[in-house]
Amino acid sequence: MEIRIFQIVVPIIALLFISGIFFRYRKSDITIYEMILGFVFWLAVILVAIFPDFFSEGIAKIFGIESNVNAIIFFCLGLLFFIQFKMYFTIRKQQKDLTELTRKLALRDHLEE
Amino acid sequence: MIPKSDIPIFIPAFNEELTIAKVISELRECGYSQLFVVDDGSSDNTAKKANEAGAYLIQHIINRGAGAATQTAIEWARKKSFSYMILMDGDGQHLPRDLEKLVQRMDAGDCDIVIGSRFLGDVSAMPKSRRWFNRMANVLTNFFCKNQYTDTQSGFRMLNRNAIENLQLTLDEYGFCSEMLFLAEQKGLKVAEVAISTIYTQYSLSKGQGFYSGVGTALNFIWKVIFK
Numbered sequence: 001m002e003i004r005i006f007q008i009v010v011p012i013i014a015l016l017f018i019s020g021i022f023f024r025y026r027k028s029d030i031t032i033y034e035m036i037l038g039f040v041f042w043l044a045v046i047l048v049a050i051f052p053d054f055f056s057e058g059i060a061k062i063f064g065i066e067s068n069v070n071a072i073i074f075f076c077l078g079l080l081f082f083i084q085f086k087m088y089f090t091i092r093k094q095q096k097d098l099t100e101l102t103r104k105l106a107l108r109d110h111l112e113e
Numbered sequence: 114m115i116p117k118s119d120i121p122i123f124i125p126a127f128n129e130e131l132t133i134a135k136v137i138s139e140l141r142e143c144g145y146s147q148l149f150v151v152d153d154g155s156s157d158n159t160a161k162k163a164n165e166a167g168a169y170l171i172q173h174i175i176n177r178g179a180g181a182a183t184q185t186a187i188e189w190a191r192k193k194s195f196s197y198m199i200l201m202d203g204d205g206q207h208l209p210r211d212l213e214k215l216v217q218r219m220d221a222g223d224c225d226i227v228i229g230s231r232f233l234g235d236v237s238a239m240p241k242s243r244r245w246f247n248r249m250a251n252v253l254t255n256f257f258c259k260n261q262y263t264d265t266q267s268g269f270r271m272l273n274r275n276a277i278e279n280l281q282l283t284l285d286e287y288g289f290c291s292e293m294l295f296l297a298e299q300k301g302l303k304v305a306e307v308a309i310s311t312i313y314t315q316y317s318l319s320k321g322q323g324f325y326s327g328v329g330t331a332l333n334f335i336w337k338v339i340f341k
Contacts, residue, residue, distance in 0.1 A: 095285065096283075098175075099181045099285050102154075102173045102174060102175055102177050103173070103177075103181065103184065103185045105174055106171050106172055106174070107171070107189060107192065109172070110169075110171060110189075
């Protein structure tokens with residue numbers, strides 16, 4: 001089987017993301033379920049990168065796409081999902097912090113009286 | 114019977130300048146003196162009107178949602194070591210005379226949370242769209258709960274010390290009503306329901322959740338249940 005560069009590069013990048021997710025879990029930034037969800041997603045990306053033809057043929061059959069440009073599309077999709085994923089957690093954490101801060105200010109003003 | 118002076122009433126309010134003073138004065142007429150308004154960053158004169166009406170004002174400097182305001186009320190009650198607290202809406206849809214039903218049920222001593230259920234009473238006054246929406250929310254919430262509740266979205270609730278100590282809401286928006294039930298079951302709190310009446314006006318119908326925010330609330334709640 002001929003090994004193409006992206007079959008090495010994409011799994012390495014995905015593993016970096018997986019380790020990032022693991023460290024975020026260790027720092028209690030995310031829950032265990034969110035970590036598992038992240039793992040599942042990036043493992044799927046790795047599988048697609050390692051066996052692109054298997055998945056691309058499957059998807060090609062479903063959607064009628066017939067091109068090996070699929071690899072690039074998959075990578076871009078993965079990247080977009082990652083950005084979306086990261087943004088979701090960032091916004092969620094900021095929203096939570098904002099509520100906590102607002103509450104602390106509201107309670108501090110009165111409970112210190 | 115629990116004396117009225119021992120029952121603090123918390124009203125989470127966002128832009129309720131048209132109704133808040135009337136709600137507070139009606140509660141005063143009914144003999145309740147511990148009245149707190151959690152102003153959730155209103156952009157109108159809600160805070161001023163509540164203050165003038167004699168309520169104690171707890172203010173969010175920015176709007177964080179009904180769930181966040183409710184959790185602030187619960188934390189206040191916890192820090193002040195209140196034995197009980199009642200939560201009610203600031204749009205005037207809840208009747209102060211129904212407070213006694215909640216208090217009597219709580220007084221029986223076999224529950225930690227009493228919910229004022231609109232569906233145990235006459236629902237003919239409730240607009241069909243609202244009825245449909247609430248029933249869908251009931252189905253969704255009851256699906257994730259061990260017990261079955263007739264009105265999972267009612268904001269008219271009484272909590273005892275046990276509930277005040279144990280509830281930690283995390284949903285900022287309207288999903289908190291369902292979340293409270295979900296958490297109550299997790300913490301082993303007992304929940305009871307009593308029939309209440311509600312007044313629906315153009316104003317009160319303009320408040321609360323619309324269809325799209327309701328869908329968002331539902332998705333948020335499902336996410337919370339599955340991933341927490």
